[in-house]
Amino acid sequence: MYETSFQSLSERLFKETPWPSVDAVAHYVDNDHVFCLLYREMWFRHLYARSSPTLKQRIDSWDNYCSLFQVVLHGVVTMQLPNQWLWDMVDEFVYQFQSFCQYRAKMKSKTAEEIALLRQCDQTWNVYGVLNFLQALVEKSTIIQILEQEKEGLEQFTATDGYDFNGGSNVLKVLGYFSMVGLLRVHCLLGDYHTGLKCLLPIDISQQGVYISVIGSHITTIYHYGFANLMLRRYVDAIREFNKILLYIYKTKQYHQKSPQYEQILKKNEQMYALLAICLSLCPQVKLVEETVNSQLREKYGEKMIRMQRYDDEAFAIYDELFSYACPKFITPSAPSFEEPLVNYNQLCICHLISVSSPLSSSLYMDAYRLQLKLFLYEVKQQQLLSGVRTFLKVYSTISLGKLASYMEVDEPTLRTILMTYKHKTHSVDSEGKISSNADVDFYINDDMIHVVESKPVKQYGDYFLRQIVKLEGVINDMDRVKLD
Amino acid sequence: MGRDRETQKPQQQVSYTVEQMVAVNPYNPDILPELENYVNEQVSSQTYSLDANLCLLRHYQFEPERMSTQLVARILVKALMAMPAPDFSLCLFLIPERVQMEEQFKTLIVLSHYLETGRFRQFWDEAAKSRHIVEAVPVNCACEWLIRGPNAGFEQAIQAYAIHVLSLTYQKVPRPVLAEAINIEGLSLDKFLEHQEANCGWILEKSHGKGQLIVLPHNEFNHPELKKNTADSIPLEHITRIFPILG
Numbered sequence: 102m103y104e105t106s107f108q109s110l111s112e113r114l115f116k117e118t119p120w121p122s123v124d125a126v127a128h129y130v131d132n133d134h135v136f137c138l139l140y141r142e143m144w145f146r147h148l149y150a151r152s153s154p155t156l157k158q159r160i161d162s163w164d165n166y167c168s169l170f171q172v173v174l175h176g177v178v179t180m181q182l183p184n185q186w187l188w189d190m191v192d193e194f195v196y197q198f199q200s201f202c203q204y205r206a207k208m209k210s211k212t213a214e215e216i217a218l219l220r221q222c223d224q225t226w227n228v229y230g231v232l233n234f235l236q237a238l239v240e241k242s243t244i245i246q247i248l249e250q251e252k253e254g255l256e257q258f259t260a261t262d263g264y265d266f267n268g269g270s271n272v273l274k275v276l277g278y279f280s281m282v283g284l285l286r287v288h289c290l291l292g293d294y295h296t297g298l299k300c301l302l303p304i305d306i307s308q309q310g311v312y313i314s315v316i317g318s319h320i321t322t323i324y325h326y327g328f329a330n331l332m333l334r335r336y337v338d339a340i341r342e343f344n345k346i347l348l349y350i351y352k353t354k355q356y357h358q359k360s361p362q363y364e365q366i367l368k369k370n371e372q373m374y375a376l377l378a379i380c381l382s383l384c385p386q387v388k389l390v391e392e393t394v395n396s397q398l399r400e401k402y403g404e405k406m407i408r409m410q411r412y413d414d415e416a417f418a419i420y421d422e423l424f425s426y427a428c429p430k431f432i433t434p435s436a437p438s439f440e441e442p443l444v445n446y447n448q449l450c451i452c453h454l455i456s457v458s459s460p461l462s463s464s465l466y467m468d469a470y471r472l473q474l475k476l477f478l479y480e481v482k483q484q485q486l487l488s489g490v491r492t493f494l495k496v497y498s499t500i501s502l503g504k505l506a507s508y509m510e511v512d513e514p515t516l517r518t519i520l521m522t523y524k525h526k527t528h529s530v531d532s533e534g535k536i537s538s539n540a541d542v543d544f545y546i547n548d549d550m551i552h553v554v555e556s557k558p559v560k561q562y563g564d565y566f567l568r569q570i571v572k573l574e575g576v577i578n579d580m581d582r583v584k585l586d
Numbered sequence: 587m588g589r590d591r592e593t594q595k596p597q598q599q600v601s602y603t604v605e606q607m608v609a610v611n612p613y614n615p616d617i618l619p620e621l622e623n624y625v626n627e628q629v630s631s632q633t634y635s636l637d638a639n640l641c642l643l644r645h646y647q648f649e650p651e652r653m654s655t656q657l658v659a660r661i662l663v664k665a666l667m668a669m670p671a672p673d674f675s676l677c678l679f680l681i682p683e684r685v686q687m688e689e690q691f692k693t694l695i696v697l698s699h700y701l702e703t704g705r706f707r708q709f710w711d712e713a714a715k716s717r718h719i720v721e722a723v724p725v726n727c728a729c730e731w732l733i734r735g736p737n738a739g740f741e742q743a744i745q746a747y748a749i750h751v752l753s754l755t756y757q758k759v760p761r762p763v764l765a766e767a768i769n770i771e772g773l774s775l776d777k778f779l780e781h782q783e784a785n786c787g788w789i790l791e792k793s794h795g796k797g798q799l800i801v802l803p804h805n806e807f808n809h810p811e812l813k814k815n816t817a818d819s820i821p822l823e824h825i826t827r828i829f830p831i832l833g
Binding site: 228229232233236291292293294295296299332333334434435468471472473475476479480483514517518519520521522524525526528530534536538543545546547548549 | 612613614615636637640641644647648649650670671672675676678679680682683699702703704705706707751752754755756757758759760763799806807808809
């Protein structure tokens with residue numbers, strides 16, 4: 102009912118116009134408080150999807166979310182709702198916050214009344230408010246403890262997809278669960294990747310989980326997880342998860358064709374290919390990528406990826422282009438100053454070492470985006486000589502520093518710094534400070550001799566044998582049964 | 587190896603309350619003063635908490651008018667000391683561009699750039715020129731290293747990072763290369779090497795007529811073949827699947 106009828110009724114009857122207002126329907130449901138809140142939530146969602154909401158509507162929608170979450174947090178809600186619906190609520194909540202920040206940042210086109218109203222309601226879509234609601238949902242639902250207990254077999258959550266078959270409500274629990282994904286997303290929008298990943302930590306994404314039960318949530322989780330890891334230079338983690346989800350989307354795409362999120366799925370799919378192209382250009386661990394994903398990637402970005410290896414201005418332009426296309430829509434969380442004219446910082450660069458070719462803009466929203474882009478390109482710049490080293494290392498097993506220096510047309514001390522950069526950049530540090538190597542080609546230096554160690558793909562026989570043993574046991578069991586009949 | 591960032595905060599007791607606040611109530615604007623004090627405390631007591639510092643930067647991001655650039659600079663110096671962890675860029679992601687334009691931040695960004703690209707000579711030159719900025723954190727002379735142990739001040743933290751990168755890269759490193767990276771020379775370097783020989787398993791070797799070579803301890807990064815063994819093993823959880831069959 103929720104997944105299809107709302108969509109088709111909207112399509113048929115309310116394509117251009119909003120749904121009937123809550124006042125018009127309230128008396129059919131005896132003014133049921135929770136029903137009206139849920140109805141209004143969907144009413145606003147429909148409105149946001151069809152047209153651009155006015156400031157007043159944005160404020161009303163915020164107020165409605167406040168009331169709705171208050172009710173949920175107080176445990177008054179006793180019904181069960183589909184996961185899809187609950188995910189849509191969190192997703193829409195974060196989306197409307199993001200949309201509000203962008204709307205507020207565009208000061209130029211505002212009328213005097215709008216500015217006055219904005220000033221009046223500084224609590225509306227306030228970043229503290231948004232984060233605190235999500236955090237409160239996580240805490241109140243005790244979802245983190247539930248997931249902990251589930252690991253010890255004391256509780257069921259994942260196995261029932263979060264639903265409660267004993268007459269309880271799933272609303273708070275599942276909202277809390279999805280709020281962790283919501284927090285990851287908000288933190289990524291703010292550029293706080295470390296904290297974002299920390300919020301997601303209770304969900305073990307190497308395992309099946311409720312986040313997979315809704316395609317939108319699955320994609321949002323992995324997209325932001327991968328992006329945050331890319332920014333943290335943990336390329337291997339990003340590549341691994343992008344690979345998995347891209348393969349999943351490739352296989353299941355056809356089932357979502359009628360879904361209202363289909364276009365969104367395709368867009369995120371494309372963006373993740375772009376991010377994968379970036380990751381693989383900085384860290385060419387192609388063997389981590391499945392054949393189907395790899396061939397799709399070559400088709401889309403094969404030529405660009407070859408040019409990205411060159412690290413000239415053109416290569417930077419491609420990094421810039423792919424990043425801008427695939428990054429989240431960063432936001433500035435603070436309200437713009439209502440008096441001061443906006444200064445354009447684009448001509449002033451954080452550092453003489455880098456220049457950015459993005460279009461000029463004076464809105465705060467662009468500031469947030471440009472900062473992330475700039476810092477990312479700065480990182481790319483620091484790694485610009487590494488692909489050259491990689492090419493040489495691949496063809497030698499030992500080579501002296503002097504010889505390699507002359508091939509690369511640099512002096513020996515410079516080469517030593519390049520090699521140390523290579524080591525530093527190919528070794529990522531996880532949140533506990535543990536270091537692991539992401540290098541496809543590794544080496545060590547003995548005095549002034551470089552010894553190259555190409556990491557051969559380690560065949561994991563163990564897992565294969567284990568699976569065969571289990572399979573064989575299954576077959577034997579089946580045969581035993583046949584004999585008994 | 588695997589220089590644990592936890593080693594930078596031996597005094598758990600002091601940090602407990604602020605850290606707890608960050609864990610329990612990260613989105614409360616009222617804890618801002620505590621977080622600010624905590625930055626200073628980290629500087630004076632040589633402790634470090636990335637989470638608390640990011641939390642403070644986040645509050646500044648939400649309420650730019652409350653920002654103290656002096657504290658931001660201190661956070662960045664502490665983040666440099668946490669290399670090779672990417673803390674410095676994590677902080678920069680949260681600092682508005684117009685703030686990064688300030689002279690002191692430009693210098694810090696250049697310093698970070700030299701460290702990220704292994705250019706230690708340039709780093710030490712630049713750091714010497716901008717003492718007033720890095721002085722936020724006590725800078726001790728190299729000899730004090732022996733007395734105060736690692737992770738004491740700014741210089742020591744950077745030296746530890748330099749040694750980290752060197753041990754990723756080299757099995758045997760020529761003395762001048764080491765000297766340049768950690769910015770210690772002559773007699774002090776002799777003393778330093780003596781200390782490392784005794785405590786960290788370094789070995790000094792004469793190379794064929796070219797001066798001293800230092801053999802750095804083995805790890806899976808400068809001896810990549812060491813790593814293979816771990817990759818071959820199978821985690822216990824996987825074995826448990828066939829327990830019923832074996833039984």
